[in-house]
Amino acid sequence: xxxxxxxxxxxxxxxxxxxxxxxxxxxxxxxxxxxxxxxxxxxxxxxxxxxxxxxxxxxxxxxxxxxxxxxxxxxxxxxxxxxxxxxxxxxxxxxxxxxxxxxxx
Numbered sequence: 001x002x003x004x005x006x007x008x009x010x011x012x013x014x015x016x017x018x019x020x021x022x023x024x025x026x027x028x029x030x031x032x033x034x035x036x037x038x039x040x041x042x043x044x045x046x047x048x049x050x051x052x053x054x055x056x057x058x059x060x061x062x063x064x065x066x067x068x069x070x071x072x073x074x075x076x077x078x079x080x081x082x083x084x085x086x087x088x089x090x091x092x093x094x095x096x097x098x099x100x101x102x103x104x105x
Contacts, residue, residue: 004049011094032069041104044073044080
């Protein structure tokens, strides 16, 4: 788990939200794993930590793979959101997660 994922995990715990599954394999037959998952509520969250660096997720291949992963999740009936470092640090990501979980209750 990345340090950024741990920050979001701490925020989830601090808000007393239901604990998520981590590294969740939501798509049958694929190796894709999602950083956070609430399977009952059908919510998946991906942390995009390297948005301003030249990393695996910011290349053409990486972006295409992430798009496919998100689309397949939607086909499986999930709501899938991606969040960035700035959104986590500003508190936006946790507010979005909380709102989605609340709407699923």
